Amino acid sequence: MLSEISRADCIGRGLVASSPDIQPAPTVPSEEFVQLFSRTQRRIYLHILGQVGNPNDADEILQETNVVIWSKFDRFELGTNFIAWTFQIANFEVLKFRDRRRSNRLVFSDDIVEAIAEDSEESQDDLDLRRAALGECLGKLRPKDRELIQTRYAPGNKGKDVASLLGRPSNSVYQSIGRIRKTLFECINRRLSAEGVR
């Protein structure tokens, strides 16, 4: 598996310079960079998702964003704002993606995407708390509901798939899923305000 990524692949993805004489090999990304990178993946993902609204599209854009982040690791100055730096890259990748897809899908208009990106940057502080809260709230669902939400979000599944999987009418499944999501949403917000985050 390791050998699958060859130097040629790397060149093809624009990860490395194709000509060895352009610059000497820069240093390897520092441990700190790797750590920052791995810790911020979810944030970047959510930041992208807000703008495109579709988890699978967001997955795709995240991959592209990551490629760019890695290709430019030496441009990042440790100690500066990593999130801000990666968000810039992500925003640009969102833009590119939108240009490609504009014709055949419902996408937000530019001004809204911009506003969302801005809001998303501002709302970063709460994300970790929200996620911790989500973990707890999931734990408090009725087992039946938790199972349903797990099925819904199992890799590759959509609400439609769940309906056929359970042999239930899709409308009632959509309704159940929506109800559970809303329960979780309210639970998270309640927990956050209980913790004094307002």
Next chain:
Amino acid sequence: MKNVDSRQLEEYSGLFELLELQLEDRISRSEFERLEAMIRHDSTARKLYLQYIDLHGMLHYDTAAPHVTATTEAAEAIPKTQPAPAEICLQTSRPQSAGIMPTVVSCLVLVVLFGYFAFTGDDGDQLGRVDIVEHPAPGPGSIATSDQNSTGRNGRRMGPIQLPERPVRPRENRSDFNGRTIEVVYNAWEGSPVPSKDSVSQAAQRVGSSDADVVAFINEQIQKAWEDNEVSPSPRSEDPEWLRRTYLDLVGHIPTAKQAREFLASEDPRKRADLINALLEDEDYVRNWTTVWTNLLIGRSNPREVDRLALKKFLRESFANNRKWDEVVEEFIAAQGNHKENGATNFLLAHVNDQALPATATVARLFLGQQLQCLQCHNHPFNDWQQHKFWGFHGFFSQMEVVSDRGSTALIDSGSIPEAIFYERRNGLMRAAYPEFNGKKFRPEDVTEDTRLREELATMMTSGESTDVARAFVNRMWQHFFGAAFTPAVDDMGPHAVPSHPELLEGLARAFVRSNYNVKQLIRWMTNSEAYQLSSRFNDTNEIDDPAAGQMPLFSRVYVKSMSVEQTFDSLMIATRAGDALGADWDAVDRERQRVQKQFVMQWETEDNDEANLFNGSVPQALMMMNSPLIQTALDSSKGTYIGRVIRSPGSETDKIEALAMAALSRPPSSGEIAAVREMARSRSFENGMSTRLEDLFWAYLNSSEFILIH
């Protein structure tokens, strides 16, 4: 960032419908355009959209997917795993001196891809253990209520009511090393100075021992803060305003018209103090405080395995006999036995789910005024409390066992010698904790089979001249009567929450301890103080005295409170004399009250077992209550009801209007009100002009914010 409350969720229910469609890819073009229009200019809608899609994204990204097994250690371990694949990589790539970098990069890409799937938990996952679920979270169907009721019976419109918005707390932003902003929210009043500990205890120790001394101490402390802040207090409240407030605060409902007339007619200068004494001996005093504390202890919904009636019986006896508060607290914490025989057991039984974590959090919150629940998972963000404080406190409940047999439940102590409790730190390391409170630790060698840890804890909590138990109770009582506690949140009195009147709080707590935790005496001190006599209206100088706007309370007026669901219901019963129809059957009334309040409550099983009380004291909700068949019958003037009797009584029009005003608002009608009713009655040509207008007037009174607020 401001979070939304359930009212906002309702307001934006259309948005959520669209979001659901969007999330499931079922949205049509026109619906999508509506969604766009909604979030384009409305920042709240955009925030809700973002939070909702974040939830969707988090569920998609990790939480529900099967690869959520990664732990904190795994996430922290990334750098350590990095060299290993790099080495393998070097072996597999062609040897070339200048080419190391690209191979390393490609390997890092691999690490990263691997990391992307595996390293999903960086915190919070340790909470996955919470899995005891018996109560379903109620669906949204039980929430939506007020919309349908914005117009009342016969379509009469209700005036809107303005309740003060909760303020945004002062905050300060800091950045951590990778530029992420950390938001620091201080749970303190704006502009409150941090007092020195010495000055607090000096002033507090000066308090004399007689009732008059303590009241004088309250007056002096409150006045000092007025002077320091250059406000002058609002005028003394008029008798009707004070009478109504005192009834609601002490016995949980408004006075009857007869009681109001008698009080207003009296010219005795001591009539306020006399009324307080009389109400403290009223049977509804016991009923009111039993309700208040039942709700605090186990909530309004009935948790499983809990005998609500037995708990209420215990509380009734406690308040009827004015039992010392420290004893009551000790009983709750150390309670043992069958839940029907020892009503006090029901408090802990309501919180033994989730390995009794809610018990720990609730005991600390209710009886010590300390919010420990966050410490379960991390050190306190705003003060120097450590995670082990929670787990040390939790250790005292480790002997507790619940024995259930055919519908009968008992809470017992196993007599086992507690082992260390292991908990996970944020960095993934496990730590051990032993039962520990105020520095006293119970290691296994300190404990014998006869040690009852809960009793030990209860004794420690209530010993000393100034205890957190006393402080927490004083703070809560003060909030009950004055509409604001000394701290921004009544049950969050940790070191980060600086009280508005530290000396007063400390002095009252000490006086309360010295009085042997005499609850009625504490109430007497508070209600006889000058500050409690004041009007709720602002004057020219005290507009800044508004805790609802985040300002430090100065108690230069009595803040307006909204009635609880029980207060509203009972007051409606009194005003309409709906109880007459049931004779004196208060049990029937109680059942109806339970039924009515149920529609406002939803419960959550969480670490602190909180519940949402959707009753916000607004007029539409009060109206919902009036839809109760009991009250509807009472408001029908054609039958032998109070309103019917008033209308058909031989008195003059003014007398009838007066009767209704006294019944609903405990005050005579204003001349404007009388004139308006007469005017309207004349303009009607049909025969029943006056009686219809009287009915309307009674409705208007009951639907006014003057009725629904405690002022």
